[in-house]
Amino acid sequence: MATISYHEQQCTKLRHPIAAASTNMVTAIRWEPPLSPMVKINVDASFDLHRGQAGLGEVIRDYNGVVLSCATKQCDFIQDSLFAEVYSIRLGLQLARDEGFRRVFWRVIA
Template sequence: MSSFADTDEQRNPEVTVLGFMRLVQEYNGYMQRVGGANCPRQEIGEVQWLKPDVGVIKINTDAVVLEDGSVGLGVVARDCHGGVLLVASKRVRAAWDVDVAESKAMAYGLELAYNNGFTQVVIESGALNVVRAVSKRVEVRSPLSLCIQEVQVLASNPICRGFCHIKRNGNTVAHLCARLCENIGDEQVYVTDFPEAVQVVADIDLI
């Protein structure tokens, strides 16, 4: 599998951390539009990423609009120790709105879970409106309704234990994954030799 280009910037940890901080600032603004700020406080998830239960794989997903107008989907799967098991990034040339893009990222994460033989998974996303829709089966307007139904059909498989919301600062690894396709092509799935920048930010989640 191909990986990030081997550049000085990616090898320099100080540059990596600075880039991470810029991603967080950008992500904060982005998620204010996605996270449903008017939703009841008790429905909002964790501030930081937490390890799943033993035997469960947590799959974080995110979507981002890229500079060329296409959409990047990001997926990262981690085990109960916080170890990275899978990283994926996919560029979709479509003019989706935010909630549609986020639901497509969830569907992509579930498809990868099935294809890679995961046995118990939970899907975590920073898109509170979408998490509520797929979890509670609330009615939503088209074309989002079709995307929500797609996620719900995939989630009907017994390996999916449900969905949960995480605040914007806790989902930065998935956000970074969504941007990988700007550098690596339309789609890349890693099950080993993960991009260094992703591993660095994933390690920060465990501090």
């Protein structure tokens, strides 16, 4: 099981620019900010069918793109990818509530 320091390291990486790897394929990804004073929550999940495990991730940013909070979690006994996505949304809701955010905009990457 991952430790709190591991999750803090992962969140710290999100707060710093990441250099793009050199590849032959270029994909433009653009983050769309929420309207002020809202925050935007991006959630995603990965699923391993053979292990029945999922990796969940949530990032909360303000309208300037500043990372306000983030979380990751590994879950066991997950049935399928849809359940993993729903569980990720639930974790995002809990994170927003715990951080005191009430006006949120969602983005789920499916």
